[in-house]
Amino acid sequence: MLKVLFVAAEAAPFAKTGGLGDVIGSLPKELKKQGVDARVILPNYKDIPEKYKQQMVFKTKFSVQVGWRQKYCGILEFVYDGITFYFIDNEHYFKRHGFYGYDDDAERFGFFCRAVLESLNKIDFIPNVIHCHDWHAGMVSVLYDAHYRHLPEYEEIKTLFTIHNLRYQGIFPKEILHDILSLDWKYFQHDGVEFNNAVNFMKGGLAYSDMISTVSRTYAQEIQDPYFGEQLDGFLRKRKNDLVGIVNGIDYDIYDPAKDNKICTHYDVHSTAAKAQNKVALQKQLGLTVNADVPMIAIVSRLVGPKGMELLERIFVDMLKHMSNDNQNAQIVILGTGEARYENFFRYVAWQYPGRVSANILFDDTLARQIYASADMFLMPSLYEPCGIGQLIAMRYGCVPIVRQIGGLQDTVQAYNQETGIGNGFTFPHYNAHEMSDTIMRALLMYHNKEEWNKIVINAMNSDYSWEHSAKDYQEIYKKMIG
Numbered sequence: 474m475l476k477v478l479f480v481a482a483e484a485a486p487f488a489k490t491g492g493l494g495d496v497i498g499s500l501p502k503e504l505k506k507q508g509v510d511a512r513v514i515l516p517n518y519k520d521i522p523e524k525y526k527q528q529m530v531f532k533t534k535f536s537v538q539v540g541w542r543q544k545y546c547g548i549l550e551f552v553y554d555g556i557t558f559y560f561i562d563n564e565h566y567f568k569r570h571g572f573y574g575y576d577d578d579a580e581r582f583g584f585f586c587r588a589v590l591e592s593l594n595k596i597d598f599i600p601n602v603i604h605c606h607d608w609h610a611g612m613v614s615v616l617y618d619a620h621y622r623h624l625p626e627y628e629e630i631k632t633l634f635t636i637h638n639l640r641y642q643g644i645f646p647k648e649i650l651h652d653i654l655s656l657d658w659k660y661f662q663h664d665g666v667e668f669n670n671a672v673n674f675m676k677g678g679l680a681y682s683d684m685i686s687t688v689s690r691t692y693a694q695e696i697q698d699p700y701f702g703e704q705l706d707g708f709l710r711k712r713k714n715d716l717v718g719i720v721n722g723i724d725y726d727i728y729d730p731a732k733d734n735k736i737c738t739h740y741d742v743h744s745t746a747a748k749a750q751n752k753v754a755l756q757k758q759l760g761l762t763v764n765a766d767v768p769m770i771a772i773v774s775r776l777v778g779p780k781g782m783e784l785l786e787r788i789f790v791d792m793l794k795h796m797s798n799d800n801q802n803a804q805i806v807i808l809g810t811g812e813a814r815y816e817n818f819f820r821y822v823a824w825q826y827p828g829r830v831s832a833n834i835l836f837d838d839t840l841a842r843q844i845y846a847s848a849d850m851f852l853m854p855s856l857y858e859p860c861g862i863g864q865l866i867a868m869r870y871g872c873v874p875i876v877r878q879i880g881g882l883q884d885t886v887q888a889y890n891q892e893t894g895i896g897n898g899f900t901f902p903h904y905n906a907h908e909m910s911d912t913i914m915r916a917l918l919m920y921h922n923k924e925e926w927n928k929i930v931i932n933a934m935n936s937d938y939s940w941e942h943s944a945k946d947y948q949e950i951y952k953k954m955i956g
Contacts, residue, residue, distance in 0.1 A: 474508065474510050475510065475601055475948070475951055476509075476510045476598065476599070477601065477951060478511075478514060478600040478603050479497055479500075479512065479606065480514055480589050480603060481513070481605075481609070481610060482573065482607065482610070483515065483572065484498050485497070485499070486522070487515065487518075487558070487560075488520065488521060492721065492862045493606060496606070496637070496688075496721055498724070499722070499723065500943070501513055501556050502724065503939075503940035503943075503944040504944050504948070505555060505556060506944075507944055507945065509951075511556065512600075513556060514559040515558070516560065516561050516585055517529075517563075517567055518567050519569055519570060520572070525553070529549040529551045529560060530549065531548075532548040532550045532559070532596060533547070534546065535591060535592075538587065538655060539580065539584050539587065540651065540652040544565070546561060546562065546588045547562035547563070548596055550596075559592065559596060561589065563588075566580070566581040578643070579643070579653055579672075579674075580649070580653050582608075582609045582612070583654050585609065585610075586612035586613045586616055587654075589603075589610075589613055590617055590627075593627070594626055599626055599630070600630065601629070602633055602954060603617070603631075603632045604632075604947075605632060605634045605678055606634075606635045607637045607638065607641070607675070608675040609643065609674070610678065611643060611674035611675050611676070611678030611679075612678070613678070614632040614634060614680075614682040614683075615660060615678075615681045617630065617681070619657065631683045631684075631954040632682040633682060633685070633686060633954065634679060634682035635688070636675070637859060639696050639703045639705065640703055642674065642705075644671050645671060647672055665680055666680065669704075679705065679709065680708070683715070684954055685716045686950065687716070687717075687718050687719075688719070688721045689860045689880055689881030689883075689885075690718035690719075690884050692718055692858075692859045692880040694718070697709050697710045717950060718884075719943050719946045720860060720881055720884050720938070721881065721938075722938050722939050722942075722944075725940075728842075730869070730870050735842040736842055737843070738754070740846075741934075742931055745871050748846065751843065751846040752765055752769055752847040752849075753765050756804070756847075759806065759831040760828070761831055762804070762828040767802060767804055769803065769805075769850070770848060770849070770852055771805075771806050771847075772785075772806070772807045772808070772809070772851075772853075773844055773845070773863055774809045774811075774863065775809055775810070776810060776811030776816055776819070776834075777811040778856065779856045779857060780855055780856075781853070781854030782811070782812075782815040784904070785854070785906075785909075786814075787906045788909070788910050789818075790825075792913065793826055804830070804831075805829065806833070806848060807823075807831065808835070808844055819832035819834065820832050820834060845869075845870040845872050846870050849873065850872065850873050850875055850899075851863065851867035851875065852874075852875050854909045855876070856904055857880055858877075858880040859881055861880070861881045864876055868885075868897060868933040868938065869938070870934075871930045871934045873899070874886045874898035875909075875916055877901055877909070878901065879904075882900075886900055887900075889932070891925060895932070897933040897936050898933065899913075899919075900912070
């Protein structure tokens with residue numbers, strides 16, 4: 474049986490700040506369904522819900538070398554939803570609120586990467602492949618090369634490194650090479666971890682892993698271009714033969730409007746009319762004008778510039794004024810947190826347009842599901858988007874995406890063509906506020922042609938972005954690596 478260990482800083486439902494947590498919480502489950510022994514290892518954060526901590530079982534303890542120091546490491550185990558999760562325990566590093574963003578993150582995640590490798594023969598699980606995710610796990614492949622490759626029980630292990638977002642790389646002063654990672658200076662070079670005279674965890678993963686993947690086919694191409702490459706495009710072009718793009722999926726057991734207990738009324742692709750009952754319930758809940766016939770546009774997102782918030786800021790009020798005529802009237806529901814500038818902007822607009830705009834400046838999974846189940850359209854005008862999870866959930870709930878043709882959005886949303894009846898959403902090519910506005914207006918006009926609109930909704934709901942296909946693609950990579 475193929476054995477794979479996922480190494481990541483997040484995994485739903487234990488620790489999640491974004492799409493990474495969703496992927497690590499759901500991909501191993503599908504792999505196991507397909508016959509792979511997939512397990513997950515992550516830090517034992519303080520903020521993991523207590524109901525899960527109480528079920529963790531102490532497995533073992535040992536010391537981990539951090540530079541010249543020896544640090545305590547405990548391993549806790551918890552089988553959740555059929556998947557074995559291991560938790561790296563060290564109170565000095567992880568008994569604090571939040572998951573990262575601390576001054577000592579280099580030491581915290583340097584320790585984590587070393588502890589992962591040190592734990593393998595102690596938990597009696599030597600994987601065929603260690604699958605590392607984003608910069609927090611980037612040093613696993615480097616440390617494996619430096620300290621573990623020569624060990625007989627470790628020598629057959631292969632490593633895969635997945636980029637979820639190239640922008641966040643984990644860049645730290647070069648002194649950590651010795652003081653924390655116990656690495657020789659030979660690793661501090663252009664083809665190694667060196668980056669602008671600093672140590673780059675992401676680059677370490679890219680340089681020393683056997684293969685590299687990212688979360689959509691288009692993003693795999695985009696990051697080899699200077700505009701999207703975050704100064705690593707040349708390095709990625711050099712490794713292009715080892716780089717593949719596999720689009721993310723979502724857990725269809727969790728996101729299912731036919732049985733989601735967080736929404737008001739259940740429905741499926743054969744009963745889409747029932748979606749209107751969810752809309753009416755949400756309108757009442759959020760203080761919007763109650764009218765099932767008014768189109769509702771959802772924005773469920775981090776409220777930051779790269780998610781397209783600057784486009785919305787530029788044209789939002791004009792768009793609302795333009796929508797005031799009977800044919801294109803619409804309600805807009807916003808859910809998310811982010812930069813104060815955008816949070817305050819949406820609060821202000823909601824105050825200016827009561828009954829038409831609802832700004833919910835928080836993160837609430839229950840409310841997010843209710844919005845997906847209620848809204849007619851989902852707006853995602855990203856500057857760049859490695860994959861995007863929101864548009865996949867939206868389509869599952871029959872909420873038609875309006876997106877920019879970029880990254881994973883381009884791979885998952887196809888513009889609806891009235892002539893052929895093919896397509897599951899609306900798209901625009903350029904990062905331009907007026908193009909976005911024109912596309913929204915086009916979608917609103919189409920909404921009132923119920924026959925055509927229902928075709929788009931059904932196409933969206935029939936789009937298959939479960940993990941089944943992508944998990945098979947990952948299996949092919951694993952098998953290719955181990956030969």
